[in-house]
Amino acid sequence: xxxxxxAIPALLALVVVLAILSVAVGRVTxxxxxxxxxxxxxxxxLIELRLPRAILGVLxxxxxxxxxxxMQGYLRNALAEPGxxxxxxxxxxxxxxxxxxxxxxxxxxxxxxxxxxGGMTGMAALFVLSGMAASVLTLxxxxxxxxxxxxxxxxxxxxxxxxxxxxxEIVRWMLGGLTDRSxxxxxxxxxxxxxxxxxxxxxRRPLDALTLGETGARSLGIDLNRAQWQLAFGIGLIVGGSTxxxxxxxxxxxxxxxxxxxxxxxxPGALLVPSAIGGAALVLAGDIVVRLLPGGSELExxxxxxxxxAPFFFLLLHSMRRKLT
Amino acid sequence: xxxxxxxxxxxxxxxxxxxxxVLDAIDLQLQSGAVTxxxxxxxxxxxxxxxxxxxxxxxxxxxxxxDGTSLHSLAAMQRARRIAFLPQTPEIAxxxxxxxxxxxxxxxFQGISSDEQDRAAVARAMAETEVAQWAxxxxxxxxxxxxxxxxxxxxLAGEADWILAxxxxxxxxxxxxxxxxxxxxxxxxxxxxxxxxxxxxxxxxRIADRVIIxxxxxxxxxxxxxxxxxxxxxxxxxxxxxxxxxxxNGTPPTIAIHGRATRV
Numbered sequence: 001x002x003x004x005x006x007a008i009p010a011l012l013a014l015v016v017v018l019a020i021l022s023v024a025v026g027r028v029t030x031x032x033x034x035x036x037x038x039x040x041x042x043x044x045x046l047i048e049l050r051l052p053r054a055i056l057g058v059l060x061x062x063x064x065x066x067x068x069x070x071m072q073g074y075l076r077n078a079l080a081e082p083g084x085x086x087x088x089x090x091x092x093x094x095x096x097x098x099x100x101x102x103x104x105x106x107x108x109x110x111x112x113x114x115x116x117x118g119g120m121t122g123m124a125a126l127f128v129l130s131g132m133a134a135s136v137l138t139l140x141x142x143x144x145x146x147x148x149x150x151x152x153x154x155x156x157x158x159x160x161x162x163x164x165x166x167x168x169e170i171v172r173w174m175l176g177g178l179t180d181r182s183x184x185x186x187x188x189x190x191x192x193x194x195x196x197x198x199x200x201x202x203x204r205r206p207l208d209a210l211t212l213g214e215t216g217a218r219s220l221g222i223d224l225n226r227a228q229w230q231l232a233f234g235i236g237l238i239v240g241g242s243t244x245x246x247x248x249x250x251x252x253x254x255x256x257x258x259x260x261x262x263x264x265x266x267x268p269g270a271l272l273v274p275s276a277i278g279g280a281a282l283v284l285a286g287d288i289v290v291r292l293l294p295g296g297s298e299l300e301x302x303x304x305x306x307x308x309x310a311p312f313f314f315l316l317l318h319s320m321r322r323k324l325t
Numbered sequence: 326x327x328x329x330x331x332x333x334x335x336x337x338x339x340x341x342x343x344x345x346x347v348l349d350a351i352d353l354q355l356q357s358g359a360v361t362x363x364x365x366x367x368x369x370x371x372x373x374x375x376x377x378x379x380x381x382x383x384x385x386x387x388x389x390x391x392d393g394t395s396l397h398s399l400a401a402m403q404r405a406r407r408i409a410f411l412p413q414t415p416e417i418a419x420x421x422x423x424x425x426x427x428x429x430x431x432x433x434f435q436g437i438s439s440d441e442q443d444r445a446a447v448a449r450a451m452a453e454t455e456v457a458q459w460a461x462x463x464x465x466x467x468x469x470x471x472x473x474x475x476x477x478x479x480x481l482a483g484e485a486d487w488i489l490a491x492x493x494x495x496x497x498x499x500x501x502x503x504x505x506x507x508x509x510x511x512x513x514x515x516x517x518x519x520x521x522x523x524x525x526x527x528x529x530x531r532i533a534d535r536v537i538i539x540x541x542x543x544x545x546x547x548x549x550x551x552x553x554x555x556x557x558x559x560x561x562x563x564x565x566x567x568x569x570x571x572x573x574n575g576t577p578p579t580i581a582i583h584g585r586a587t588r589v
Contacts, residue, residue, distance in 0.1 A: 076418035209432050213416030218381050220432045221405030266419035
């Protein structure tokens with residue numbers, strides 16, 4: 001254990017370095033001299049573009065890493081994650097429907113709230129479908145059902161969309177990214193995500209106890225019913241809040257907890273905070289890569305994460321194959 | 326270290342699954358400081374009885390009192406501090422190290438005992454079960470027998486008044502069975518109440534102070550091993566011909582099973 005004490009400070013240092021890079025790097029590289037000169041353009045780039053983007057990256061990355069670690073702990077399965085199990089897609093469906101029915105414009109909060117409702121519905125449906133003692137098979141099948149349902153709903157909304165504007169907006173949900181986000185979006189996402197994170201972090205004890213299985217956890221005095229709904233609420237808020245402002249960014253919750261296990265051990269409760277910090281680092285790094293790639297227009301972050309995440313998922317599944325059959 | 330005496334009083338217990346009555350009319354008074362073995366054929370209701378006493382299942386009728394307080398009026402954490410439970414086929418979901426796994430037994434004490442006390446309890450449990458040398462090893466790298474010892478240590482770390490173990494010896498070789506039995510025996514000698522379900526008649530005869538036999542949801546025998554494990558009762562319950570053999574020169578008893586009972 002003592003040898004792992006450096007893990008959290010090292011990860012935090014990595015996040016700080018990446019955050020500074022994220023603020024400095026892009027089509028225009030901000031240098032310390034430009035910042036000191038206080039010219040209006042670099043100020044605008046920093047305050048209006050880079051800073052909200054970096055903060056949002058930290059927030060969304062951290063919360064998605066946390067959500068992934070918590071879902072894996074609860075379902076006792078290293079393949080669980082909001083993106084792969086369709087919870088993010090359900091959340092996107094909620095957001096898309098609010099655009100489709102033209103209620104998103106009523107108030108800035110309508111779309112995120114619809115995203116949150118979608119995410120919570122996805123979590124609840126997942127728990128109902130897969131049950132407590134989820135085998136990999138039932139879990140993955142539940143995820144397929146949820147994803148298929150959500151994608152069908154989104155496609156339906158696309159083909160029936162009332163205006164080209166709505167169709168364009170809807171497409172944006174399917175490709176998650178941090179591009180051109182302002183402090184307005186940040187102020188909407190932050191409270192939802194923070195409340196969600198607090199709810200999830202409150203489940204550390206049940207998640208630890210679940211290492212001994214359902215019966216083991218209950219015999220240790222854990223109220224699993226309560227833990228289940230607290231997680232559905234917290235992860236629903238996290239996924240809904242982040243999807244509403246950045247669209248679907250998958251695989252963060254899959255990759256990060258897996259990497260963190262080798263750093264800090266497998267105890268689910270002890271994995272939460274490192275996974276959050278690691279998630280922030282991964283999303284920041286991904287977003288920096290997106291900006292540095294050559295080409296006319298920026299690639300969306302969600303696409304890059306899927307390009308990294310899908311092969312990772314493949315390798316993980318491959319290494320677990322023997323255990324699954 | 327001995328702990329204050331505790332008693333469990335079970336009266337008129339009935340448990341149903343759907344329309345099937347799994348347990349009926351169970352009346353039982355258990356005292357701490359003794360090993361009670363619950364025997365009976367598969368499906369007789371042994372595990373259900375243990376789960377009811379552990380507070381994991383709520384019986385339809387009857388009451389379970391822990392030192393005069395209804396078990397179900399206790400908060401789950403409060404109950405978990407008094408009664409530790411080792412499930413049949415225990416699950417270990419993650420490759421945590423041995424020390425961490427045993428520490429999970431302290432979960433009911435979070436916010437109540439200090440880290441110091443928790444560490445001391447884990448160290449005591451590891452010393453008692455002699456697993457300290459594996460403290461930093463992932464549980465998944467241990468053999469079945471080693472893992473059973475670690476899981477027992479997890480239960481002991483709770484330092485509960487009551488230890489309920491559902492078939493703790495299943496899947497262990499004879500030497501590991503005796504080893505686990507000795508650990509439970511010594512927990513009882515230190516004042517804990519140990520209640521376990523078991524299929525091995527000889528092992529039950531050797532380690533238990535009291536044997537309870539359940540058949541088809543009802544108690545059919547309750548007493549000292551030699552009074553409960555009689556040829557007549559064993560024939561009725563298991564349909565076997567078996568015989569209690571006293572060990573000569575103070576060696577422990579054996580129950581010889583001659584085969585299935587021949588019906589006349």
